[in-house]
Amino acid sequence: MSADTQQAPLEITDEEVRALDAHWRAANYLAVGQIYLMANPLLAEPLRPEHVKPRLLGHWGTSPGLNLVHTHLNRVIKARGQDALCVWGPGHGGPAVLANSWLEGTYTQTYPDVTRDAAGMERLFKQFSFPGGVPSHVAPETPGSIHEGGELGYSLSHAYGAALDNPDLLVACVIGDGEAETGPLAASWHSNKFLDPVHDGAVLPILHLNGYKIANPTVLARLPEPELDELLRGYGHVPIHVAGDDPEAVHRAMAHAMDTALDHIALIQSTAREEGVAERARWPLIVLRTPKGWTGPAEVDGLPVEGTWRSHQVPLSAVRDNPQHLRQLEDWLRSYRPRELFDEHGSPRPLVLDCVPEGARRLGATPHANGGLLLRELPLPPLERYAVPVDKPGVTTHEPTRVLGSLLEHVMHDTAGRRDFRVVGPDETESNRLQAVYSASGKAWQAGTLTVDEHLDRHGRVMEILSEHTCQGWLEGYLLTGRSGLFSCYEAFAHIVDSMVNQHIKWLRVTRRLPWRAPIASLNYLLTSHVWRQDHNGFSHQDPGFVDHVLNKSPEVVRVYLPPDANTLLSVADHALRSRDYVNVIVAGKQPCFDWLSMEQARAHCARGAGIWDWAGTEGGTREPDVVLAAAGDVPTQEVLAAAQLLRRHLPDLTVRVVNVVDLARLLPHEEHPHGMSDFEYDGLFTTDKPVIFAYHGYPWLIHRLAYRRAGHPQLHVRGYKEIGTTTTPFDMVVRNDLDRYRLVMDVIDRVPGLAVRAAPVRQSMEDARLRHHDWIREHGTDLPEVADWTWAG
CATH class of the missing domain: 3.40.50.970 (Thiamin diphosphate (ThDP)-binding fold, Pyr/PP domains)
Incomplete structure (x- = not known):
C-alpha cells in the first residue's frame, strides 16, 4: 500500500477487525442467500432442493468486494461523523447493496414488510430476481442508490456530479475493472480537474480489480502494479493499493487505506478553504484487488471457480438437480457461520452492527440519494423581462x-x-x-x-x-x-x-x-x-x-x-x-x-402545444381550408410561411390554414401520451380529409409514426431531413431535402384536387425558382436575394 500523505493513520484494533469481519460475513451470507434461497433463510434445517429458487439469477463475483467496501465505508462514516454517498459502478452488484441496506435497517424502513428478522430475510431472499420482486442490479428500488446497474461506464461522472456544490459530502465511487474499460469511464477520470475543493465535496474513487469480466480478463487488472500506478498518477490521483485474499489482512489494509484517503481529503479541503491555496489538488484513489467470487466455492465439477471468470454469475448452477451442488451450497452458506451473525429470530447481532452509522448517515438513508427531498425551486424571472x-x-x-x-x-x-x-x-x-x-x-x-x-x-x-x-x-x-x-x-x-x-x-x-x-x-x-x-x-x-x-x-x-x-x-x-x-x-x-409571436402569444401557443396561426393563413373563418400547411421547428416554420405567402400571391382563391406544432407529443393520441390530442382535437386542427403538407425539422417518418392512427393520415404528406447534406448555403440545405418553400407550394398543387391543371403555370414557376437557385449559389456562393432578403409581408 502506498500514498503521498503526511502521516500514517493509527492501526485498527483486533476487536475492530472482528466487528468488521462479522459485518462483512453477514453481508456475504445475505448476498448468497438472495441468489439461491426462497426458504430456510437461517439454515435452521438441512438444505433441501425445495428451499432453492427454480431459476437462479444474479451476480456473485463482484459482491464480496462490494460488501468489503460497504463495511469499511460504514466504519469511517461512523467514526468521523461523515455525510457520504456511494455510487456502485459494477453493474450487477445488487445482492451486496441490498444486503447492506437490510443490515443497516434502511431497507425495512423503506419496505416495512421486509422486516429485519427471519421472516424479512426470507422475503429479501425470495424477491431478488423473482417475478414481482426486485431487479438483480442496483436500481431505483434500492435505497441509497442514484446509479442504475445497467449504466456501465457512468459511475465516476455520476459521482462527480453528486459532489458538485456539496461541500460536506464524501462521494465514494466503486469502479469495476470491466467498467473501467469503457470510453465514458476513461474520459471521466479528468473530472478531478473540475472539482473545486472550496465549494464542492470530495470524490473517492475505489477501483475494484477482481480480474475478470463475464468470460475474459480485464485490462487494468493485468497491468503490472507500477504501470497501473503511473497511469492513475497521470490522471492526477494519488493511488493507495490494497490487495490480498486473507480477510484479516485485507480488513487491516482497507481500514488503513480509508483513513489515509479521508485524512488526505480533509487536508486538501482545509488547505483550500482556510488558506486559499490555488494549486490543483491531487486527490486520493484506492485500488482494491480481491479475488473474483472471494469466499465462494473454490472448485465446482473439477473446475476452478473462485478467482476466475466462472464466479461471475451463479457458481453452482444445478443446485435443485445435483446433490453435490446442493451440498456445496450448504457448506458455502455455513462457512460464514450464520449463527454467530444472526440471533434465533434472524436479527443481526450487535457485533455485526457495531460499524453501522445511525440515521441519515447510513448509506441507504442519505437524503443525497433521494435528491427530491433537497430540491429547491429555481428563481426564474418574469419572461417579459427578456422577451423580444x-x-x-x-x-x-x-x-x-x-x-x-x-x-x-x-x-x-x-x-x-x-x-x-x-x-x-x-x-x-x-x-x-x-x-x-x-x-x-x-x-x-x-x-x-x-x-x-x-x-x-x-x-x-x-x-x-x-x-x-x-x-x-x-x-x-x-x-x-x-x-x-x-x-x-x-x-x-x-x-x-x-x-x-x-x-x-x-x-x-x-x-x-x-x-x-x-x-x-x-x-x-x-x-x-x-x-x-x-x-x-x-x-x-x-x-x-x-x-x-x-x-x-x-x-x-x-x-x-x-x-x-x-x-x-x-x-x-x-x-x-x-x-x-x-x-x-x-x-x-x-x-x-424571425420573431413570430409576442410573449403573450408565445405563452398561449406553447400552452396549446399546437395551434392555428390565423394571421398566416387565408381562412378568414368562413369555410374549411383547402389545404393545411403545418410546421414543427424554426426553419420549417419559415419555409411554411414563405410558402403560404407564395400561395396567397399566386393562388389567392385557395384557402390555406397554417398550423404550428411546438410540442411534438401533441400529435400522438391522448391514450398514448399525456400531451396527446384526442381525435376530436386533432381532426379539428388538421381536418379529416384535406391535404396536410407538414414541414418537419427532423426525419419525416417520425411524424407519420406519431400520426398513423389519425383519420386524416392518408392525406398527410411530410417533408423533412432525408439524410442529404453537405457544406453549402443555408437555403440549399432545405432545397436538397425538398423542404423549401417552392417544393411545398408544388406539394400543395400536387395534392389539392383541381389544382394540377389550373395551377400548372404556378408549379412550373416554382420549379424554375429551384433551378435558378441551383445556378445562383454555384456562381455567387450565397442564397438567392429573394430568399436571403425575404420577410413576412402578410
Whole structure:
C-alpha cells in the first residue's frame, strides 16, 4: 500500500477487525442467500432442493468486494461523523447493496414488510430476481442508490456530479475493472480537474480489480502494479493499493487505506478553504484487488471457480438437480457461520452492527440519494423581462439561444449564493450563443491557465469538457442529488449519449412508481447548432435523430419541444426548468431567426402545444381550408410561411390554414401520451380529409409514426431531413431535402384536387425558382436575394 500523505493513520484494533469481519460475513451470507434461497433463510434445517429458487439469477463475483467496501465505508462514516454517498459502478452488484441496506435497517424502513428478522430475510431472499420482486442490479428500488446497474461506464461522472456544490459530502465511487474499460469511464477520470475543493465535496474513487469480466480478463487488472500506478498518477490521483485474499489482512489494509484517503481529503479541503491555496489538488484513489467470487466455492465439477471468470454469475448452477451442488451450497452458506451473525429470530447481532452509522448517515438513508427531498425551486424571472418585442410577425430577427442566454444568466446569478444550478456542455456554451452566463459564473477549471484564456474560474458553475458522456454524467449526478441544470449540445452529437438518456428515462419511470422517491428536477437538453444550420460544418454535423430516439421511450417521462422563435423558446425553457421527473428535449436555433409571436402569444401557443396561426393563413373563418400547411421547428416554420405567402400571391382563391406544432407529443393520441390530442382535437386542427403538407425539422417518418392512427393520415404528406447534406448555403440545405418553400407550394398543387391543371403555370414557376437557385449559389456562393432578403409581408 502506498500514498503521498503526511502521516500514517493509527492501526485498527483486533476487536475492530472482528466487528468488521462479522459485518462483512453477514453481508456475504445475505448476498448468497438472495441468489439461491426462497426458504430456510437461517439454515435452521438441512438444505433441501425445495428451499432453492427454480431459476437462479444474479451476480456473485463482484459482491464480496462490494460488501468489503460497504463495511469499511460504514466504519469511517461512523467514526468521523461523515455525510457520504456511494455510487456502485459494477453493474450487477445488487445482492451486496441490498444486503447492506437490510443490515443497516434502511431497507425495512423503506419496505416495512421486509422486516429485519427471519421472516424479512426470507422475503429479501425470495424477491431478488423473482417475478414481482426486485431487479438483480442496483436500481431505483434500492435505497441509497442514484446509479442504475445497467449504466456501465457512468459511475465516476455520476459521482462527480453528486459532489458538485456539496461541500460536506464524501462521494465514494466503486469502479469495476470491466467498467473501467469503457470510453465514458476513461474520459471521466479528468473530472478531478473540475472539482473545486472550496465549494464542492470530495470524490473517492475505489477501483475494484477482481480480474475478470463475464468470460475474459480485464485490462487494468493485468497491468503490472507500477504501470497501473503511473497511469492513475497521470490522471492526477494519488493511488493507495490494497490487495490480498486473507480477510484479516485485507480488513487491516482497507481500514488503513480509508483513513489515509479521508485524512488526505480533509487536508486538501482545509488547505483550500482556510488558506486559499490555488494549486490543483491531487486527490486520493484506492485500488482494491480481491479475488473474483472471494469466499465462494473454490472448485465446482473439477473446475476452478473462485478467482476466475466462472464466479461471475451463479457458481453452482444445478443446485435443485445435483446433490453435490446442493451440498456445496450448504457448506458455502455455513462457512460464514450464520449463527454467530444472526440471533434465533434472524436479527443481526450487535457485533455485526457495531460499524453501522445511525440515521441519515447510513448509506441507504442519505437524503443525497433521494435528491427530491433537497430540491429547491429555481428563481426564474418574469419572461417579459427578456422577451423580444414583436409588433408584426416576421419582420425582426433574433438569435433565440442568445435571448435564452440572458435568462440563464439571471438564473445563474440568483443561484450564486445557494449554488444549485449549473449549465453543462461539450465546449459549446459560447458557440451556442449562451455566453451571457459568463457574466454570472465562469467555467469551472482547476488545471493550469494561460494569459490568453477567458472565463476560466476555479469556482465556476459552467461545466465544459469535450465529452458528451461526461457532461451527461455530471448533470445526472447533480440532478439526482437535488439540484437543477441545463445541457447544451450540438444536435448531431446528442446521439453520443443515447444510451445514457435511455437509462435515465428508465430510472425516472421506475421512481414515479416509488412513493418514497421525491421528484427531482428534469433533465433538460437544449439542442442547437442544428441540422438546417450546419451548412458550414457539413454532412457530419447534420443529424436530427435524437428526437426519434427519445420519443421511443416512456411517454410519461419524455417531452420534445420545437419552439419556432425566441419568445417561444423562452416560454418552453421556463416550463422545462420548472418541471420535475421529465426528460425535456428542446430543439432551437442559434442563428438569426424571425420573431413570430409576442410573449403573450408565445405563452398561449406553447400552452396549446399546437395551434392555428390565423394571421398566416387565408381562412378568414368562413369555410374549411383547402389545404393545411403545418410546421414543427424554426426553419420549417419559415419555409411554411414563405410558402403560404407564395400561395396567397399566386393562388389567392385557395384557402390555406397554417398550423404550428411546438410540442411534438401533441400529435400522438391522448391514450398514448399525456400531451396527446384526442381525435376530436386533432381532426379539428388538421381536418379529416384535406391535404396536410407538414414541414418537419427532423426525419419525416417520425411524424407519420406519431400520426398513423389519425383519420386524416392518408392525406398527410411530410417533408423533412432525408439524410442529404453537405457544406453549402443555408437555403440549399432545405432545397436538397425538398423542404423549401417552392417544393411545398408544388406539394400543395400536387395534392389539392383541381389544382394540377389550373395551377400548372404556378408549379412550373416554382420549379424554375429551384433551378435558378441551383445556378445562383454555384456562381455567387450565397442564397438567392429573394430568399436571403425575404420577410413576412402578410
